[in-house]
Amino acid sequence: TMMNQLLGMHQVEKEISQYFGIKRCIVVAGNSDNQDKVLYEFGDILTDSLDLLLPEGRNIIAVMGGTTMAMTAEYMGSLESEKRHNLFVPARGGIGEAMTVQANSVSAVMASKTGGHHRALYVPEQLSLETYNSLLQEPSIQEVLTLIEQSNCVVHSIGRALHMAARRKMSDDEMVMLKQNNAVAESFGYFFDEEGEVVYKIPRIGLQLKDVQKIPNVVAIAGGKSKAKAIRAYMKNAPKQTWLITDEAAANEILKGV
Ligand code: G3H
Numbered sequence: 516t517m518m519n520q521l522l523g524m525h526q527v528e529k530e531i532s533q534y535f536g537i538k539r540c541i542v543v544a545g546n547s548d549n550q551d552k553v554l555y556e557f558g559d560i561l562t563d564s565l566d567l568l569l570p571e572g573r574n575i576i577a578v579m580g581g582t583t584m585a586m587t588a589e590y591m592g593s594l595e596s597e598k599r600h601n602l603f604v605p606a607r608g609g610i611g612e613a614m615t616v617q618a619n620s621v622s623a624v625m626a627s628k629t630g631g632h633h634r635a636l637y638v639p640e641q642l643s644l645e646t647y648n649s650l651l652q653e654p655s656i657q658e659v660l661t662l663i664e665q666s667n668c669v670v671h672s673i674g675r676a677l678h679m680a681a682r683r684k685m686s687d688d689e690m691v692m693l694k695q696n697n698a699v700a701e702s703f704g705y706f707f708d709e710e711g712e713v714v715y716k717i718p719r720i721g722l723q724l725k726d727v728q729k730i731p732n733v734v735a736i737a738g739g740k741s742k743a744k745a746i747r748a749y750m751k752n753a754p755k756q757t758w759l760i761t762d763e764a765a766a767n768e769i770l771k772g773v
Contacts, residue, residue, distance in 0.1 A: 527766050531759065534773055535750040539758045546764030547583070548739035553762045554583070557736055558590020560760050561670065562629070568732045568758070569668060571598040577606035577663055577722055578625060579671035579703060580618040583736055588624040595630035603631055604662050606669055607704055607721035608638035612683065625670075634659050638720065651720060663721050668732035674701045675745045689715070700745035702735075703727065709744070711751030728754045738762030743769050 524542050531540040541560055547553035565576070578584060594601055603626045605618030614620060619635045626633035636659045638650060650656060676698035680690055696714035698706040704717040705724050713724065727733060733754050737746050738761045747769050750759060761769075 524763070527763075527770065530770055530773075531761075531766055534770070535753060535757075535759070536755060537750065537753060537757045537759060538755065540766075541758070541760045542766045543738065543760070543762045545762055546738070546740055547762050548741050548764065551586075553738055554586040555590045557583070557587040557738070557760055558628075559592070561587055561734065561736060562592045562594060564734055564758055564760065565594055565629075565668070565670075565732075568734070569594065569599060569601065572600070574599065574601045574668055575662055575666040576601055576603050576622075576625070576631075576668040576670060577666040577730075578603055578618055578622045578669070579606050580612050580616050580621050581672045581674060582616050583672040583738070584618075584621045584670070585616045585624070587736055588621050588628060591625060591628040593628075593630045601626075601629060601631035602662065603629075603633040604659060604666065605636045605721065606663065606666075606671065608636055608719045634662060636660070636663070636721065660720060664726075666722070666730060668734070669722065669727055669730050670734045670736065671702055673735060673737040673742065673746050673749045675699065675742060676701045676706050680706075683717075685717075700748040702749050707748050707752075709748050711748050711753075730754075731756060733757045734760065736760045738765045740764040740768050747772065 528540045528542050543553050543556045545553040603622035605622050622633045679701040680693055697708045698714050699709050700707040704719055705713050706715040708714050733756050735757055743765045
């Protein structure tokens with residue numbers, strides 16, 4: 516029956532949050548590898564989760580990019596009220612993604628769907644270190660970096676290491692190094708091995724992994740059977756306040772190894 520299914524799912528959610536030692540896990544039915552409806556539901560659930568998590572007053576929500584984040588953003592609903600105002604900012608500077616799935620784009624879409632505001636961080640890709648460093652001195656960039664530092668919420672996805680490295684056109688040397696270090700997961704531009712240890716980091720401005728530890732509200736969104744290994748690896752050392760929004764296919768695969 517439907518009720519049994521709901522209870523079954525609830526049990527899986529509990530097992531996963533206990534296994535990783537995180538605050539909460541929410542599991543959507545299906546497999547986002549091949550079902551778009553799962554991604555639509557991620558949008559609903561992220562909206563509901565942020566509605567519960569975000570306090571009254573002014574919130575700054577730092578968001579990462581990727582296809583999951585971009586699709587989830589499209590299906591979000593209102594989060595604004597007379598008492599609560601939300602500002603969306605990209606969590607980190609460009610890490611080599613296509614325009615539509617960059618953190619800048621995701622934060623703009625989230626702001627428009629939820630009725631909030633957003634600020635972009637304009638740091639072009641592929642700059643020389645010299646240009647990069649002088650760009651960082653720009654007041655408009657400093658301003659957004661300060662907002663990112665003040666964020667009280669972060670929303671991000673988790674990807675497969677080599678898949679992400681290839682998509683972001685990382686060099687052959689970097690690919691070899693990632694393989695040698697058994698990188699399986701990627702999040703925030705950091706690469707993790709199966710134990711959830713950082714093996715490599717793309718140097719970029721904005722939120723660093725150690726900053727995420729101190730942010731009171733953290734939501735990770737990642738699903739699909741193909742991502743189970745990556746999700747398990749990253750979540751092993753994820754901040755304890757994390758809420759994980761995932762799907763049935765990933766959840767079942769994660770629990771198989773327990
Ligand atoms: O850091 C993780 C990636 O942003 C995930 O990308 O949602 O396209 O799989 P994806």
